[in-house]
Amino acid sequence: MPPISPSEYPIEFAWPDITPYAEGNTGVPYVHTFDSGKPGRHVMVNAVTHGNELCGAVAVDLLFKLRIRPKQGKLTLGFANYEAYNNFDPANPWVTRQIDENFNRLWVEHRLDSAEDSVELRRARQMRPIFDQVDDLLDIHSMSTTSPPLTLFWGNQKEQEAYLRTGYPTYGVGGPVHDAGKRIIEYTPFNDTSNDKTAQLVECGQHWADYTRKAAIDTTFRFLVAMGVIDQAEADPHLYERNPPAPTVLEVTDGIMAKTDKFQFVQPFIGLETIADVGTVIAFDDEEAITTPYDNCVLVMPNHRSSKGQRVLRLARPV
Ligand SMILES: [Zn+2]
Structure with a gap:
């Protein structure tokens, strides 16, 4: 039978230069933490786990440019696979998903603690102490097709609740069905049902479509409100979809x-x-x-x- 696959996709939005964020303030390159000085959750928004998924970089860059700061607890902003992202080539956009291997399959102790080496393993070891501290994580991704946005979580009740509290995008997909390796959202502290840490992974849409950029921004602001980082009034001016349908699991x-x-x-x-x-x-x-x-x-x-x-x-x- 003839191959059926979607045609190539145009790059519909500009992606930011993230090199100004290289130094960070946490001792980890491309990771910044803002501390309110008040008790509260440590909330993180993570972008570019995959280097060619540009929408997360747009959303996190916007948080920096707006000087978003937590009203309680801590807010951490990070660019995970910055090396792959910084190599993004619009003439060849599929190839910069990763450098050596998939950053989102490494999150098992036997790999993180091993003597193996790759660009992504080195970066995972840098970022691991950050993920060890975080209470609520949003990891921003995008997809290869023009699917509507959806959130993935592992399937723990606490993570389903975190998705429902975020309330966006309309579909949340949970369940412990996965291929080899573990994603960041499955890293041990997040999967441990004896604590209340949560992680969700949003797939905002086709990698380079403008609706994807908007979904990344909407999800990020709704997540920050849901996790108590900012007030609804601070998010409202930046939302594209004002009255989204109720979330569906x-x-x-x-x-x-x-x-x-x-x-x-x-x-x-x-x-x-x-x-x-x-x-x-x-x-x-x-x-x-x-x-x-x-x-x-x-x-x-x-x-x-x-x-x-x-x-x-x-x-x-x-x-
Ligand atoms: Zn991805």
């Missing part, structure tokens, strides 16, 4: 990996489509038909650029 039931390099969807799905009937063919992995396992199955983050061994799709249903 979807439970991830399955993660689908490509077993071959010939994985093809039968339609150019963008994500968050609901497939009505169980047994509907949604893709072929070489000769093998991939079908929906239940009625009203929601497709989450289809990956049209997969190769063998990569995740190509999550399946979810409303809770």
